[in-house]
Amino acid sequence: MNTVAPWRRLLAEYVGTALLVTAVVGSGIMATELSPDDVGLQLLQNSIATALALGALILTFGPVSGAHFNPVVSAADWWLGRRHGTGLTGRDLAGYAVAQTLGGIAGSVLANLMFDLAAVTLSGKERSGAHLWLGEVVATTGLLLLIFALVRSGRAAVAPAAVGAYIGAAYWFTSSTSFANPAVTVGRAFTDTFAGIAPASVPAYVGAQLVGLLAGIGLIVALYPNAGAGADDVVVPHDSAEQARGRG
Template identity: 65%
Template sequence: MTSQQPPLWRRAVAELLGTSLLVTIVVGSGIAAQQLSPNDVGLQLLQNSTATVLGLTVLILVLGPVSGAHFNPVVSLADWILGRRSGTGLALPELGAYVVAQTAGAVGGSVVANAMFEVGTSISATERATPGHLLGEVIATAGLILLVFALAATKRGVLAAPAVGAYIGAAYWFTSSTSFANPAVTVGRIFSDTFAGIAPASVPGFVVAQLIGAAVGLGLLLILFPAAARTADDVVLTRGAERAIS
């Protein structure tokens, strides 16, 4: 990252807070949907996806200028990989700090959502790792990586909040997995045995599928936008925003 970035501790706090609130939104709206529409799974998914679209968009707008609003280890990993040749993007210690903050925040987000709805924090029993679900995670994650870094490569990072929110909302419906597309969120959702949960046994498969999807997304990005590596610092957090808050 550039020297104009906020200090790493501040960016890590933003990533922890953002990922925690994201999981609180996902799990909390899932619990609310389950309570409000107990006999209609389709309506539950609509309620859950709508809250996630709106909440994620707001979180990116608020925290993007601080940390880049990754809220996702595969986005941070892709940022690190893309920046190796040009000296942009996250450094390795920054990548580690982001991933730890994101994962801790995701677990905390589940606990907070459970507490708000007075649902005990317990391990999810919802098995999800079917071949179709894993393929859905590959596709969802590949599309997310391509979207985020294509916007940066074409200097349209300002559109990241509505674009990412819209993509995740759509992917809730066009993927069989309902588009987790995020290893930290996947781990966090272990701790809620509700509509939004995922059983621990399904998590390794989901994370591997997400990593494969990230690799596919990066490959497509470099085919379509060969200069993308030079814009790793402009993923959501633009250089103008850096100067405004440093």
């Protein structure tokens, strides 16, 4: 059970998600400025920056909140941990989801401002189609399988590198470029840049991610029946060791 003060955990989730979206959006803007005529190169630059930033952010905020940065990850943590008395409580889940979503919006605003754009520019980039929604289901399911496989096998310490690598790769092997995160999806609606998504496209993307959540939980239960016992280590171990040593 994580006994770090709730406000500290929520702050970590808010700031971490904000910086993740800042990395996604900011690197997309920079990529279009540096390589204006090569969309493939733009995606490469965007995916590398996102993967590296995600790994660094998990290392930074993981000891406080677990570095979920994603309502789907938090929901899986809550659901799978209930039977074992581990992971997030229902109240924690609600707080995490709100903090992550607000952080996602703040991240887009910050990226816009850094590149001298209006603070809020709603995206006009339509992302719609069954093939894209399927890509989101695949990306989200795979992300959850990876995280809980690492926890179940006692390898959560490598999650920063593994999760960053997965997201970087999923940019390329999924048709949707792997949003796989409702908070990030909502946040990216607030920037009319390379990484943006039109507000009208957001509900279907989030719906697909929720389908991926259900599929991921089902596969995790089938493959790793006791994965919930390690829910306190999702995405990385975040027990109260610091507080136990009197340095909280």
